Amino acid sequence: MKFFQRLVKPKENIETKISDFESVASFWKFITQKDKWYLEYLPQQFDDLKSKLQELAPLIIETTNDLRYNLNFKNDDYWRIIQWDNLIFDLKLEDKLKQYCSNCKNEIRLLQRHPKLICKDCKNNLTSSDGRKVEFFNSEALGYGCQGYYSETNQIERYDYDECYIDSKIFVAKEGRFGGIIIELKE
Ligand SMILES: [Zn+2]
Incomplete structure (x- = not known):
């Protein structure tokens, strides 16, 4: 499913064409030269992008997979990366887009919202700050968040925080938009 189909106005002063470059690879190398290249460029800025998309696709896939592996972007900026990924959805190649666990880096299902x-x-x-294991459950009614408990206490001993830990990393628990519990790396 494609999310964040925001309408994005192209920057008026950019008239870069992919065909001005020696190759699609050199175009991609040029626009991704900065770490946060996606803050500067969106696909809508390039007139001839659709005609080069087949060639561009493997480069986009490699680059955004790498961003997701290393997680060196802010959640608030992720919608810009998704604009590039959505081109891959258009080609029905979304199976090639990978997402990884923010702790152990095992591959998990791609979830554009998270x-x-x-x-x-x-x-x-997951543990409390003093190293006891904790777990989270949905509150009784949808929309009322989640509740933490110390593990193996039969949901009796409450853990009244949404932050939790693995080693020195901090994670945040919240209710998923459609229920369930979402646990994300804290920014
Ligand atoms: Zn993991």
């Missing part, structure tokens, strides 16, 4: 999730195994290793 690029910094942890995997099921890591969910079992």
Whole structure:
């Protein structure tokens, strides 16, 4: 599913064409030369992008997979990266887009709303700040958030925080938009 189909106005003063470059690869090398290249460029800025998309696709896939592996972007900026990924959806190649657990880096299902999730195994290793295992459940009614408990207390001993830890990393638990519990790396 494609999210964040925001209408984006291209920057008026950019008239870069992919065909002005020696090759699609050299175009891609040029626009991704900065770490946060996606803050500067969106696909809508390039008139002839659609005609070069087949050639561009593997480069986009490699680059955004790498961003998701290293997680060196802010959640608030992720929609810009998604604009590039959505081109891959257009080609029905979305299976090639990868997402990784923000703790152990195992591959998990791509979820565009939440690029910094942890995997099921890591969910079992969440602790309080003093090292006791904790777990989270949905509050009784949808829309009322989630509640933490110390593990193996039969949901009796409450853990009244949404932050939790694995080693020195901090994670945040919240209710998923459609229910369930989302655990993400804290920014
Ligand atoms: Zn994991």
